[in-house]
Amino acid sequence: MADKRATLDELVGELRSGMTVGIGGWGSRRKPMAAVRAILRSDVENLTVVSYGGPDVGLLCAAGKVARVVFGFVTLDSIPTDPHFRAARQAGSIEATEVDEGMFYLGLLAASQRIPFLPTRAGLGSDVLRVNPELRTVRSPYDDGEELVAMPALRLDAAIVHVNRADPAGSGQILGPDPFFDELFLGAADRRLVTTEAVVSTDELVGGGPLQTRCISRLLTDVVAETPHGAHFTACVPDYGRDEAFQKAYATSAGDPEAWAAFASRYLEVDEDGYQAAVSEGAP
Amino acid sequence: MNASTTDSPTRADVCVIACAEVFRGAGEVMASAFGTAPTLGARLARRTFEPDLVLTDGDAALMAGAPPLGTDPADLVLESHMPYRRVFDVVWSGRRSLIMMASQIDRYGNQNISAIGDWRRPTAQLVGVRGAPGNTVNHPTSYWVPNHSPRSFVAAVDVVSGVGYDRAAAAGAAATRFHHIDCVISNLGVFDFDTPGHAMRVRSIHPGVTIDDIVAATGFDLVIPDVIEETRHPTDEEMAVIAELDPKGTRRREVPA
Numbered sequence: 001m002a003d004k005r006a007t008l009d010e011l012v013g014e015l016r017s018g019m020t021v022g023i024g025g026w027g028s029r030r031k032p033m034a035a036v037r038a039i040l041r042s043d044v045e046n047l048t049v050v051s052y053g054g055p056d057v058g059l060l061c062a063a064g065k066v067a068r069v070v071f072g073f074v075t076l077d078s079i080p081t082d083p084h085f086r087a088a089r090q091a092g093s094i095e096a097t098e099v100d101e102g103m104f105y106l107g108l109l110a111a112s113q114r115i116p117f118l119p120t121r122a123g124l125g126s127d128v129l130r131v132n133p134e135l136r137t138v139r140s141p142y143d144d145g146e147e148l149v150a151m152p153a154l155r156l157d158a159a160i161v162h163v164n165r166a167d168p169a170g171s172g173q174i175l176g177p178d179p180f181f182d183e184l185f186l187g188a189a190d191r192r193l194v195t196t197e198a199v200v201s202t203d204e205l206v207g208g209g210p211l212q213t214r215c216i217s218r219l220l221t222d223v224v225a226e227t228p229h230g231a232h233f234t235a236c237v238p239d240y241g242r243d244e245a246f247q248k249a250y251a252t253s254a255g256d257p258e259a260w261a262a263f264a265s266r267y268l269e270v271d272e273d274g275y276q277a278a279v280s281e282g283a284p
Numbered sequence: 285m286n287a288s289t290t291d292s293p294t295r296a297d298v299c300v301i302a303c304a305e306v307f308r309g310a311g312e313v314m315a316s317a318f319g320t321a322p323t324l325g326a327r328l329a330r331r332t333f334e335p336d337l338v339l340t341d342g343d344a345a346l347m348a349g350a351p352p353l354g355t356d357p358a359d360l361v362l363e364s365h366m367p368y369r370r371v372f373d374v375v376w377s378g379r380r381s382l383i384m385m386a387s388q389i390d391r392y393g394n395q396n397i398s399a400i401g402d403w404r405r406p407t408a409q410l411v412g413v414r415g416a417p418g419n420t421v422n423h424p425t426s427y428w429v430p431n432h433s434p435r436s437f438v439a440a441v442d443v444v445s446g447v448g449y450d451r452a453a454a455a456g457a458a459a460t461r462f463h464h465i466d467c468v469i470s471n472l473g474v475f476d477f478d479t480p481g482h483a484m485r486v487r488s489i490h491p492g493v494t495i496d497d498i499v500a501a502t503g504f505d506l507v508i509p510d511v512i513e514e515t516r517h518p519t520d521e522e523m524a525v526i527a528e529l530d531p532k533g534t535r536r537r538e539v540p541a
Binding site for chain 1 (some may be wrong): 343344345365367368369372375376398399403404405406407408409410411412413414415416417418420421422443444445446447451452454455456457458459461462463
């Protein structure tokens with residue numbers, strides 16, 4: 001059986017400039033942050049980022065890696081908005097595709113089912129149709145004749161998700177209460193990249209929780225990299241909750257160039273081991 | 285400690301009552317509420333006149349009962365699994381009643397939580413449209429605006445996130461079929477769209493507020509009925525339930541007296 005294990009740098013090495021990249025998780029929850037930090041250190045740029053957005057979007061915007069964001073929201077959950085995303089939008093330095101978060105789900109579902117669109121009521125009457133003039137409606141071919149939004153497939157060049165456990169063949173286990181849309185991000189992508197708190201044997205995966213926690217099948221994965229504490233500072237329950245103090249420091253420093261330079265120097269201009277060492281030294 | 289049970293009702297308590305009334309008659313639907321008064325209102329309704337209402341734990345579950353604010357998550361009884369993907373099944377089936385917040389709300393009930401100014405390069409980027417477009421054309425929706433002012437009650441919102449009556453009508457039958465904006469509750473009063481052209485109307489004003497206060501705080505012409513009612517006060521029983529649900533008086537920080 002294929003062994004899909006790779007290092008974090010090998011996993012991020014799958015990405016190329018100009019790609020459309022989906023990032024799993026939701027807001028400031030179970031984001032593949034180690035992979036995001038590795039992208040910041042890479043020479044990849046000009047990305048279209050597709051995300052139920054959190055600090056993944058903010059960090060990539062701050063580093064100038066983003067050409068376009070496809071989103072329904074960008075939030076840090078306990079802090080309503082991400083300051084770097086806000087700054088990028090207000091400076092006009094990124095393109096935006098803003099859709100209803102249910103339309104976003106249907107876009108991933110359509111892509112994973114290899115169909116061009118899925119119909120939905122969501123979006124009708126709203127400015128989602130005004131700000132995305134490429135969006136079309138479709139009339140039901142049945143007697144009801146309803147005219148609905150045709151949400152186009154959100155096809156991804158690559159997707160990155162972070163799970164609690166995975167085995168070397170790429171079966172993934174999500175131990176928290178919500179699998180979010182990670183399965184669909186992987187289904188919508190050409191290259192399917194999974195980071196995990198720990199790579200364990202299949203037997204350990206089976207012993208780690210009920211069957212429904214093993215919700216990422218190896219049919220959906222190409223590469224697996226172990227990144228302990230790799231969702232930090234976002235929540236990765238039950239392994240750890242959100243690091244609220246760290247997130248606050250992230251958000252606060254964003255407003256002041258000098259403070260942001262200090263934050264970046266300590267946490268972002270180092271490799272992943274350096275990041276985790278700096279985090280373990282205590283509150284920023 | 286028991287001050288909140290013996291105090292006479294404050295405006296915050298009246299706001300909780302107005303939010304609870306949104307769920308009257310809703311039956312066995314998922315009640316979602318954002319903000320303190322709406323959260324308390326949903327729980328008050330669940331504990332009193334709307335016992336079949338289904339409340340969420342704010343994470344990925346439906347919870348039994350209506351526990352006080354700040355209850356330790358470990359003490360919640362989670363009766364069903366409700367991850368986000370399943371939430372869309374509920375939203376699109378219509379088995380939901382919702383009170384959302386609004387950074388801007390306009391005369392026909394359009395809501396904005398996306399961006400202030402020109403969407404292409406906003407002066408203030410907000411959280412994003414979230415699920416507001418889909419919510420408003422699928423199930424009853426109301427709004428909670430704790431800071432009623434000409435900046436929040438505007439003639440036309442900058443980015444239509446939640447769909448109002450004029451925009452739903454313009455979009456056609458598929459948009460109006462399940463569309464219903466029930467009301468807007470602010471710190472000053474309750475407003476609805478029960479007018480011939482669905483323009484916003486004063487339904488009731490909160491105690492201590494005058495119609496002049498409301499007119500001055502609103503950036504467009506409201507429909508003002510000849511007789512203006514005062515928003516219903518809580519009963520003694522309801523005051524006791526509110527005090528139990530919010531022992532620390534969080535609601536009075538959201539709406540100062």
